Amino acid sequence: MLVKQVRIWLAGAAALVALTIGGAKAEVEIEYWQYFFEARVTAMDQLIENFEAANPDIKVTMNHFPYADYRTKVAAAIPAGEGPDVVQLFYGWLNDYVAAELIQPLPSDAFPPAMVEEEFFPMVAAMRAGDSYWALPTAVRSLALFYNERLFEEAGIEGPPETLDEMIETAKMLTKVDDAGNLTQVGITAGMSAQDHHWFREVLVRQFGGEPYLDDYRTVNYNSEAGMRAAEFYTGLASEHKVTAFGFMDEPQAAFKAGRAGMHIDGSFRIGSLNKTRGLKWGVTELPANADGMRSNYSSYWVNAITTKADGEKFDAAVKFMAYVTSDEAMQIWLDVVGELPAKPSVGLTDSNSMNPVFGPFIRGLAYANTTKFANESAQRQLLIDMVQRIDLEGQSVADSIAIAAEAEQALLDEYYQ
Amino acid sequence: MYRNLSIHQKHIVWAWAFLAVPILFYVVIRFYPTANAMIISFQDWNLLGDRVWTGLENYDKLWNDPVFWKVFRNTFIYLLLGTPVSLVVSFIIAFHLDRLRFMHGFIRMLYFLPFMTSAVAMAWVWRWFYQPVPIGLFNNFLATVGIPQIPFLRSTSLALPAILAPAVWAGLGFQVIIFMAGLRAIPRSYYEAARIDGVSGWTILWEITIPLLKPTIVFIVVFSSIGFLRIFDHVYNMTTTDPGGPLNATKPLVLMIYQTAFTDFNMGYAAAQTVVLFLILLIVSLVQLRLFRDR
Numbered sequence A: 001m002l003v004k005q006v007r008i009w010l011a012g013a014a015a016l017v018a019l020t021i022g023g024a025k026a027e028v029e030i031e032y033w034q035y036f037f038e039a040r041v042t043a044m045d046q047l048i049e050n051f052e053a054a055n056p057d058i059k060v061t062m063n064h065f066p067y068a069d070y071r072t073k074v075a076a077a078i079p080a081g082e083g084p085d086v087v088q089l090f091y092g093w094l095n096d097y098v099a100a101e102l103i104q105p106l107p108s109d110a111f112p113p114a115m116v117e118e119e120f121f122p123m124v125a126a127m128r129a130g131d132s133y134w135a136l137p138t139a140v141r142s143l144a145l146f147y148n149e150r151l152f153e154e155a156g157i158e159g160p161p162e163t164l165d166e167m168i169e170t171a172k173m174l175t176k177v178d179d180a181g182n183l184t185q186v187g188i189t190a191g192m193s194a195q196d197h198h199w200f201r202e203v204l205v206r207q208f209g210g211e212p213y214l215d216d217y218r219t220v221n222y223n224s225e226a227g228m229r230a231a232e233f234y235t236g237l238a239s240e241h242k243v244t245a246f247g248f249m250d251e252p253q254a255a256f257k258a259g260r261a262g263m264h265i266d267g268s269f270r271i272g273s274l275n276k277t278r279g280l281k282w283g284v285t286e287l288p289a290n291a292d293g294m295r296s297n298y299s300s301y302w303v304n305a306i307t308t309k310a311d312g313e314k315f316d317a318a319v320k321f322m323a324y325v326t327s328d329e330a331m332q333i334w335l336d337v338v339g340e341l342p343a344k345p346s347v348g349l350t351d352s353n354s355m356n357p358v359f360g361p362f363i364r365g366l367a368y369a370n371t372t373k374f375a376n377e378s379a380q381r382q383l384l385i386d387m388v389q390r391i392d393l394e395g396q397s398v399a400d401s402i403a404i405a406a407e408a409e410q411a412l413l414d415e416y417y418q
Numbered sequence B: 001m002y003r004n005l006s007i008h009q010k011h012i013v014w015a016w017a018f019l020a021v022p023i024l025f026y027v028v029i030r031f032y033p034t035a036n037a038m039i040i041s042f043q044d045w046n047l048l049g050d051r052v053w054t055g056l057e058n059y060d061k062l063w064n065d066p067v068f069w070k071v072f073r074n075t076f077i078y079l080l081l082g083t084p085v086s087l088v089v090s091f092i093i094a095f096h097l098d099r100l101r102f103m104h105g106f107i108r109m110l111y112f113l114p115f116m117t118s119a120v121a122m123a124w125v126w127r128w129f130y131q132p133v134p135i136g137l138f139n140n141f142l143a144t145v146g147i148p149q150i151p152f153l154r155s156t157s158l159a160l161p162a163i164l165a166p167a168v169w170a171g172l173g174f175q176v177i178i179f180m181a182g183l184r185a186i187p188r189s190y191y192e193a194a195r196i197d198g199v200s201g202w203t204i205l206w207e208i209t210i211p212l213l214k215p216t217i218v219f220i221v222v223f224s225s226i227g228f229l230r231i232f233d234h235v236y237n238m239t240t241t242d243p244g245g246p247l248n249a250t251k252p253l254v255l256m257i258y259q260t261a262f263t264d265f266n267m268g269y270a271a272a273q274t275v276v277l278f279l280i281l282l283i284v285s286l287v288q289l290r291l292f293r294d295r
Helices: A002-026 A037-052 A069-078 A091-099 A113-119 A124-126 A149-154 A164-174 A193-208 A227-237 A252-257 A268-275 A311-324 A328-338 A362-364 A377-394 A400-418 B007-040 B057-063 B066-099 B104-116 B119-129 B137-144 B161-184 B188-198 B201-212 B216-227 B232-240 B253-262 B268-292
Strands: A026-034 A057-065 A086-090 A136-148 A182-188 A259-267 A282-285 A298-309
Touching: A002 A037, A026 A037, A026 A069, A026 A259, A026 A311, A026 B188, A026 B232, A037 A057, A037 A328, A057 A069, A057 A311, A086 A311, A113 A362, A124 A136, A136 A149, A136 A193, A136 A268, A136 A328, A149 A193, A149 A282, A149 A298, A149 A362, A149 B057, A164 A227, A164 A259, A164 A268, A193 A227, A193 A252, A193 A259, A193 A298, A193 A377, A227 A377, A227 A400, A252 A259, A252 B253, A259 A268, A298 B007, A311 A328, A311 B057, A377 A400, A377 B119, A400 B104, A400 B188, B007 B268, B057 B268, B066 B104, B066 B161, B066 B216, B066 B253, B066 B268, B119 B137, B119 B232, B161 B216, B161 B232, B188 B201, B232 B253
Parallel strands: A026 A057, A026 A086, A182 A259
Antiparallel strands: A086 A298, A136 A259, A136 A282, A136 A298
């Protein structure tokens, strides 16, 4: 009796071992890394499930890390031969990864540049190097003007402003001061430490007739007549029109969430946290145009790339996976689950998406968006924060302050691209 | 082999066996990284690519970096303002607390409480205290009594003292406790003798209390100096949107190192700054120990 039982067990175990070995032979396993953000992980789980159903011979394992550690982890793992086959990176980091030979170009037969150019929104071109692309996004982000519907109603304002001049007039109606003249509610938030440095660089400078950078973002060009007028406009919101104060309620988004700001410029990634803010009724519209009706926007994105670790059949599997995560289907899932914008007009500009009251203004903004090629985003942002503070706190002239910022940023770019 | 050793030798073997654990630990997590940091300070490394030898380039860059000199100055302002202020205040508190009988334990606990509070939480609370109207506690109060607002953290001259104040307050509890222990250790008989001789309170303070507290004072000065030279969490958490700002007015050396390493990923340059900080700490500590040495 006992012997028989043991025999059955042994046979079962042997069959199991055989199965696993057989299974492992047919299956390629690739590893995917991204930083932890709940919705992004949920969306990626769904994408992986769909992908594995369509490609039963490929298994994808996802690993995620807290954002604070992500960059260091990726940087330490890949050179050590550990880590992912497909990795998610911020577009601004890509240069460093290319230079360190940690990622490899996407094969041009699976991703022909002509096809990518035709299918994706134009700012994705920043990922191209010669005859191939280094990486491609699933989703992109852009800026728009959020406004507080309750405060608009209270001030008797019909709708959100369409132009910069209208924006100032609207902001004046939304601004409140106490008896001592201290601001208690701002018409529009301001702060270069948030998204305003993008608004200044890629939107205001262009709207005042300038070009922020030349030579593929290697030459600073905002120290010009246009740049000066853009900076005057921006700092004038506080000094001339008195519709805002830098540092009001510590952070721009905090002021908007608390219902103490009529308008607020921010990215599409803010939608989720605004939805969670109780008692806040908000709307969103495209960034205001200039007097001639010219609009601009800034777009940023996270890209997926194949690391140099992937070779042979893993590389083939990674290419297939890349093709799926950049497909129309994947982008729609990403929009529905994460709320990030599709990277292709074929998904973004469908009627239901582009006319969506929440996502629509962001998606329409993508059509005319620019993407700054940063050498070091936080350092370049710091220079604009300092530029505004020299004007705001130390009373330096706009011309002098913008000249200092431009010179410092040029030095930074020169050192990076030397 | 072990059996042939004398008892004395066996003791030594065992002592080394136990000492080996912390020594190994220190070698691996302290000395090796320290030595490595010194090597990296002569290299160019962004964490991704290869390390490239650049000789003294990082130090040369540091010498010519105006931000570094600004930060260097800030670091010493934190030290030269923070150490004496906290020393004097904590001594005064300890001196009076020592004579107090009424609710002694409770009051002592109140002074010690900030020391036990997380620096991050405390920094954020103070950050909100300092905000302009309508959310800042201090400015709201000023506004209600009709006094113009004080820009605190948004001023290049006031921001540093505004950040230093809660940092001093946070360390006070610890220093008070140490001072009180020092005061208790002074033999009562000295005071009794002085009183019989009819010496004034000031003379007792200057001739008995303070000289006998010297070892305590040395300890607190060295300890708090190192603390202020390494100040980071208060500054970083009170200025996260513009770390060390406005216009680098509050940036200490440690924050500059952190930013160079973990937002700019310029490891070589950060390591060079670390070596400089190490030298500063070393020199300041040696100078203080020498100055306070008993002759």
